[in-house]
Amino acid sequence: MATVTMSKKACAVNPLKMSQPIGGAFAFMGLRGAMPILHGSQGCTSFGLTLFVRHFREPVPLQTTAMSEVATVLGGYDNVEQAILNIYNRNKPEIIGICSTGVTETNGEDVDAFIKLIREKHPQLADFPLVYVSTPDFKDAFQDGWEKTVARLVEVLVDVPPAEAERDPARVNVLPGCHLTPGDLDELRTILEDFGLTPSFLPDLAGSLDGHIPDEFTQTTIGGVGVDEIATMGRSSWTIAIGAQMRQAAEAMHSKTGVPFRLFERMCGLMPNDEFLAFLSEISGQPVPSKYRRQRGQLADAMLDAHFHIGGRKLAIGAEPDLLFDLSNMLHDMGAHVSAAVTTTHSPVLERIKTNEVVIGDLEDLEELAKRRGCDLLITHSHGRQAAGRLNIPFHRAGFPVFDRIGAGHQVSVGYRGTRDLIFNIANLVITDREVNHQPTPDSWRPSNLASRSRRIANATERSVA
C-alpha cells in the first residue's frame, strides 16, 4: 500500500502536469472529421497545439473561441457561436468538440445553454454533433480531461439500442486511456482481430494521428472513429476499458446500452496480457492463436535476458496515474524497486502502486527524491530531460509529451510484443549507462567507495516494498 501525499509548495517547479482542457481536446482528436475547440483566449489553444504538433509531428486540428479581454467581461456567447459557424462553414467537420478553460470557467459560462441557443438560432445545426465538456485549467490534469470527454462522448453520441435489437457477438468496444499511443491501439486492434473480433475504438487516435498521409488536405482530423460508428456501439457484445480512467466511460456505456464491460488496468507485462488473452479467448470462443503462444515465449525469454539489467534498479518515475501504475508495476515485476513515484492527479490506482509513497507533485519533487534515494533509472516525459542530465542516470521517455525524440506515436508497450520491446529498450539504456558511466576502475572497490555504495543499497531496500 502506498501513501499518497500532496506537494506542499507554493511554486510548482518543472511541472509534470499538463492542463485538463487539452486532455479533453485530445480525446476529440480520435474522432473522424473532428474539430476540437478550446473556449478561452488564443494562447490556450496555441500552446496546446504546439505541444501536440511537437509530440506527433503531425498537423493537429485545434481551434479557439479567441476570447479577448472585452469578450471575457461581456460573456463568450458570441465567440462560441462564431467559432462554431466558422468551423461548420469552412471546414465541413463531422463533429465539433468544445472544452472550457480557466478563463471561461472563472466567469462560470454555461456553454451547454449557449449550444442550445445556437441550435435554435441556426437550424442547420439542430442535429449536428456538438459536444461540450467542462474542463477548467485550475482543477485536475490532462488525464482527467480525457476521462471526462470520453464519458461525455458515450453519453451524447451512443444510441440506446431498441429493446429487441440483437447484439453482435463479434463486435467489441474498446475504450482506451490517454496513455495508449496510436501504435498501442493498432497492436490491440491486431490482437482483437486475430480472435475474430471486430473492435470499435473510442477514441481512435490510430486513425487520425498515426502519421498516414491523406489523399486530400483537410483541416479536421483525417481519420478516427466516425460519429455513425459510435452511435451503434450499443450493439456490441462487450466493452473493454483500458486504464482505470476509463471506468467512468465504461459505466456510462453500460448504463445506457447494457453492454457489459471488463476493465483492464494494465496492458504491459506478462500476467496482464495472459489475463487479457484469456478473456478474449473466452468471449470469442476461439483458442489463443499460435502467434500469441510464440509471442508469449519471446516475452518470457526477454524477461530472462533483461532481468540481469533491470533487477535491483531503483526506479524514479513521473507519469499520469494510469501510465505510472502500468509501467511501475511492469518494472516491479522485473525486479526493479519503485523508489520515487510522482504523479499529476488523484486516482484509485495510486495506493496500489508497489512503493511506499506516491507524490502528487512536479519534476522538481521527482528529481529531489531520485537524488536522495539514489535512483538509477528515470522514466518520465520529455520534460525530464534536464533532470536526467543533472542526475546522469539512464532516462526512458514515456507518456506525453515526447518532443525531443521522433516516433512517439509508435512506441508500443501493450501486448506481449510491446512489452518485450519496451523491456529491451530499457535494459539497453541500462547497459549503455554502465558502459559510459560505470566502467570499473582500480578505485571502484576501495573501502571508502564501498561504504557509500552499501549505504545507498540499505536505503533502497528499506524504502522499496517487496
Add this chain to the structure above:
Amino acid sequence: MSSLSATLQDIFNEPGCAKNANKSDVERKKGCTKQPQPGAAAGGCAFDGAKIALQPFTDVAHLIHGPIACEGNSWDNRGAASSGASIWRTSFTTDMTETDVVFGGEKRLYNAIKEIIGKYKPAAVFVYQTCVPAMIGDDIDIVCKAASRKFRKPVIPINAPGFVGSKNLGNKLAGEALLEHVIGTEEPDYTTPYDINMIGEYNLSGELWQIKPLLDELGIRILSCISGDGRYHEVASSHRARAAMLVCSKSMINVARRMEERYCIPFFEGSFYGIQDSSASLREIAQLLVRRGAPEELIGRTEAVIAREEARAWAAIRQYKPRFAGKRALLITGGVKSWSVVAALQEAGLELVGTSVKKSTEEDKERIKELMGLDAHMIEDISAREMYKMLKDARADIMLSGGKSQFVALKAAMPWLDINQERSHAYLGYVGIVKLVEEIDKALFNPIWEQLRQPAPWDTVCKNTHSDPMGQAAESASHPTPAERARRSKRICFCKRVDLGTLEDAIRSHGLTTVREIRQKTNASGGCGACKSRIRHILASSRESSAPAVLDAAE
C-alpha cells in the same frame, strides 16, 4: 488594470512604427492586430509573446502566475541558447487551483517568489501575469514590489495576460516592462566606445554566436543583448551603450526608440539574414559608433572584414547556384523579416514564387517588389489548403516556413525547411547563409521525394475499394457520386495533368491497350514518363474488368 490599458494605448501610438504612424486616430485606437476570428484563428497570445521576448534572459527565474495551462503546456519549448546560466530553462509556475481562484492568488504568488529566491538564487525574478489572475484582480505589481523590498532582489512584473492581444503585442508589453523596471537601474562595470545593444535578437539555436566572432574581431562589444543569451545585469546597465541595432522587425521597436529618446542611443533597424544585409548591418554599426565618438579607423577595419567574409560566403554559395537553377521556393514567414530572407535566397539562385507579407509593413512590401520584381506573388494571408494546393500542383519545389505549417508541405511530399523560432539550425551572418543554402540543398535533393511521390504499385486503381472496410466501397458502388468522383479525379500523370477518369474513358471508348496508344490519345506519360507503370496497371485492371467482347476487339 488601468495602467495596463494606458500602456497598451502607448504601444498603439508608437511613433517609431511606420504602420501605426500611417493610421487614423480611430484605427490606431483599435490596436495593432486584427481581432482574431473565433474558430479561424492561429497564433499565440500576449503572454506567449512576452515570454518569448524575455525568456532568453538566462540568469533570471521566470515565474508564471496562473493555472497550469499557461506554463505546464508550454515550458522548455524554445531553442534559445545560453553560454552560462541555466535557470531560465527551469520552469516556475504558481499552478493556481480552484481555491486560489476563489480567494485570490497573491499570497501564493508571494510565497512562490520566496521559495524561488531561497532555493535557486537567481539574479532576478520575472513574474508573468496571465488571464485568470488578471480576471480575479490579483495585483502582481504590488506583490512584486513587496517581494523585491523584502528579499532585496529585483522582482519584475510583466503585465501581459493572454487575452489582451496577440503575440506581437506581448513582445512590446515585455519591452515596456524592461523600460519601466529594468533598463537604467544598474551601471556597467566599465564602458568602451565600442559598446552596442542588440535589441530583439533571441539567440535561437545559438545564432548570435555566428555574428559575435566578427564583432569580437572588430573590437565591438555587445554590452547587452535583449534578450538572447542575456544577463539581468547587462540589460539593467544597457543604457550606457553607444548605439543599438534593432534586429527582429518591429517586435521591440518601442524599446529601441525609447532608449534613443531617454539615453540618446541611436539605433538602426537591420538584419543578419543574407550576405548583403549582414554587410549593411556591420557598416551601420561601425558608422553609428564612429558618429558617437569611436575612432574613425573602425570603418576601414569593418570594410576589410566585410570584403573577406563576402568573398568567402560567395565562393561557398556559388557552388550551389547551378544546382538551384530553375528551383522555385515558397516563403511563408512570421517574425522573420521577409525581404531579408528573399535577398538571401536569391543570392543562392533560387526563384521565389511567393512570399508572405502578413506581418510586413508597406516599406517592406516595396523592398520585396524591388527584389523580386513587380509580379512577385505577395501573399497576405494564405490558408493551409491553398498552400497545400500550391505545393501539390508543383508551383513550388520547396517551402520555407515556420513549424506550424510544416506538415502542409511534408504531407504533400514536398521539401520543407524550418526558418522560424523553433528551427534547429542557425542561419545568421555569412556562415549562416551558407548553412541555409546547404540545408536547402539537402532538402531539395534528398532521394526520398521521388520515392514518396510514387504510389504503391498494387493500389493505383483499386485503392478506394481497399482503404475503408467500414463501407466506403459499398457506398461508392451504390451511389457513384462523391466517392466515385474522387476516385476518378485522382491525378495519374502529373506533368500533363491527366486524371484516372480520363484514362479509363479513353481506354473504354477507344479500346486502348498500350501506354503508347494512351499517350497519343490523352497526352498522359508525355512528360517525365514516371507514370508509365501506373498506366500499365490501369490497363491491366481495365482488361480484367471489361467485357470479353471489348477485349477481343482490342486484340
